[in-house]
Amino acid sequence: MAFLSVRSLIKRFDGLTALNSFSLDVEEGEIVGIIGPNGSGKTTFFNVLSGMYQADGGEVLFNNHPVNLLKLKTHQIIGLGIARTFQNQRPFNNLSVLENLMIGGHCRTRAGLFSALLRLPGACKERRQLKAHARKVMALFGDRLRSVEMNPAWTLSYANRRRLEIARALTSDGKLLLIDEPTAGMNPAESLQLAQTIQAINKRGMAVLVIEHDMNFIKKLCPRVIALDYGQKIAEGSYDEIRNHPKVIEAYLGRD
Amino acid sequence: MKLENPKNENNLDDLAGGSQAGLQKQKQSPLVRMAGLVALSQWYVKLLIVLVCLIIPWVVASNYAMRVIIYIGLYIVLALGLNVVMGYTGLLNIGHAAFYAVGAYSTAILMVKFGMSFWLTIPVGMFFGVLLGIVLGFPTLRVRDDYLAIVTLGFGQIVYIVANNWMGLTRGPRGIPGIPAPRIGFADWQIVLESYPAYYYLILFFIFVAIYACVQIMDSRVGLAWMAIREDEDVAAVMGINLVYYKTMAFGFSAALGALAGSFFAVFQSFVSPNSFTILESVIIITIPILGGLGSIPGTIIGAIIMIGGPEIFRAASEYRMVIMGAFMVIMMIVRPQGLFGKKLYQPTYKM
Numbered sequence: 001m002a003f004l005s006v007r008s009l010i011k012r013f014d015g016l017t018a019l020n021s022f023s024l025d026v027e028e029g030e031i032v033g034i035i036g037p038n039g040s041g042k043t044t045f046f047n048v049l050s051g052m053y054q055a056d057g058g059e060v061l062f063n064n065h066p067v068n069l070l071k072l073k074t075h076q077i078i079g080l081g082i083a084r085t086f087q088n089q090r091p092f093n094n095l096s097v098l099e100n101l102m103i104g105g106h107c108r109t110r111a112g113l114f115s116a117l118l119r120l121p122g123a124c125k126e127r128r129q130l131k132a133h134a135r136k137v138m139a140l141f142g143d144r145l146r147s148v149e150m151n152p153a154w155t156l157s158y159a160n161r162r163r164l165e166i167a168r169a170l171t172s173d174g175k176l177l178l179i180d181e182p183t184a185g186m187n188p189a190e191s192l193q194l195a196q197t198i199q200a201i202n203k204r205g206m207a208v209l210v211i212e213h214d215m216n217f218i219k220k221l222c223p224r225v226i227a228l229d230y231g232q233k234i235a236e237g238s239y240d241e242i243r244n245h246p247k248v249i250e251a252y253l254g255r256d
Numbered sequence: 257m258k259l260e261n262p263k264n265e266n267n268l269d270d271l272a273g274g275s276q277a278g279l280q281k282q283k284q285s286p287l288v289r290m291a292g293l294v295a296l297s298q299w300y301v302k303l304l305i306v307l308v309c310l311i312i313p314w315v316v317a318s319n320y321a322m323r324v325i326i327y328i329g330l331y332i333v334l335a336l337g338l339n340v341v342m343g344y345t346g347l348l349n350i351g352h353a354a355f356y357a358v359g360a361y362s363t364a365i366l367m368v369k370f371g372m373s374f375w376l377t378i379p380v381g382m383f384f385g386v387l388l389g390i391v392l393g394f395p396t397l398r399v400r401d402d403y404l405a406i407v408t409l410g411f412g413q414i415v416y417i418v419a420n421n422w423m424g425l426t427r428g429p430r431g432i433p434g435i436p437a438p439r440i441g442f443a444d445w446q447i448v449l450e451s452y453p454a455y456y457y458l459i460l461f462f463i464f465v466a467i468y469a470c471v472q473i474m475d476s477r478v479g480l481a482w483m484a485i486r487e488d489e490d491v492a493a494v495m496g497i498n499l500v501y502y503k504t505m506a507f508g509f510s511a512a513l514g515a516l517a518g519s520f521f522a523v524f525q526s527f528v529s530p531n532s533f534t535i536l537e538s539v540i541i542i543t544i545p546i547l548g549g550l551g552s553i554p555g556t557i558i559g560a561i562i563m564i565g566g567p568e569i570f571r572a573a574s575e576y577r578m579v580i581m582g583a584f585m586v587i588m589m590i591v592r593p594q595g596l597f598g599k600k601l602y603q604p605t606y607k608m
Binding site for chain 2: 050052074075093102113172
């Protein structure tokens, strides 16, 4: 069975069917690009997968866990190994970069109220390890995050906030990373750098699902691309296959 | 000649974007450095504050002033508890007096009717407070913002009305008089804490316990989870934070401190009645952390001194002193909405 297996996923918003029997398989360590016009259901798919939306039907199996992901609570999903970023940048604005990353590692740690109040050695050790781990993740982005680790997230530049979101998701030590439009608002040099970072993350053994509108970015990064329209998969294949697929051209440009 | 100069490359790289903040160490002005010397984080500043707190009863002669100071201390503990829910977790609670009432009534009833020791009634009161906090925590998980405020408001009213009407347990509006003073000691050797300095040291001890608990919890996994919920609930849930669990825990923690203050209030006043736990009480407790700066412990303490000490200073102005306090609050919220010690927080322009 595939690493991530999505079976006929359905999500409706009143009359609108945002995901119409959507299926997808992702293998371990793969990078898959998801493209599609605005409103085609890409972000809805991420929201359902990460538990923010309740699905109306379908099944999601992940990494040989015997449970249907759609039956889990939102906070349980990251523990299984699925972490995500948000399209409309949602870092914890008033917390420092380091704290943001440490919250990303929440599911890796166990300390509770009393061990925190009494400063039990276990909790202190766990906290030190988490800090060290967060700094290691920051190092993936060179000095960009390291140099501002004590600054509140809202003071960061647009691109740095995107990096912060990816870093926060990585701190959870997941096995699948969902990245929603990472290059929005970045210049070409920055997107190139980001593509390299995502490749580096992927080399560490993480599968990546990435939603993106920048086709150059997709071309560089994703061996396999999936095109969505009206909540359905309209095409799947390599970038070149997708680019010339008649249904994709129709979805973006319309019929003659 | 080397073609690639790493430093130049770095500069080019920086041109490509990314925040430069923090890359260069800013030169600190001497004023900033001087301020650092008297910062709260310096151990001698802390020691000085503790010493000043300890000698207050030796310097302040009047009983009236001591009484006001003890009340300030009481409200510091209450406000620190509320600060956990409002300042850290970002949940508005207009019913904090309910926890205060539960602590006070637990101590009053257990001491008067069952002759229990004051020290034993504290954990019992805290237990009931936490229980109530959990009961309140559950329904509040379903509501946010303004709706949450209404739920907690109603909750505070429920406790007030129960205290006012359950004649068998609380004696209703007649209240419970004759709560004995707490004692320390074994068998023959007994000290009764009934002087103002004794009560002062007792509340000082409670304040230190409350500050210690707040500081420790904030610098921990639980504190981070609370702040994540304050910043963005949905993202916090996606990051693996169990909203039900942590919100309930915040209410429970806050309730424990509220009940602790209530227990003290019962023995200090030696009389409890529902009139001490009206909605006005909740409102006064709320204004303290807001005035001082939400999420700030020194701010909460200064806020309590102003809110409780202020009206006493203006007592000469009799009826008008509340007008002065009100005007002060209005000016305060316009000039410094984040509170005296609050950090200027980023406010999202919209919320998804």
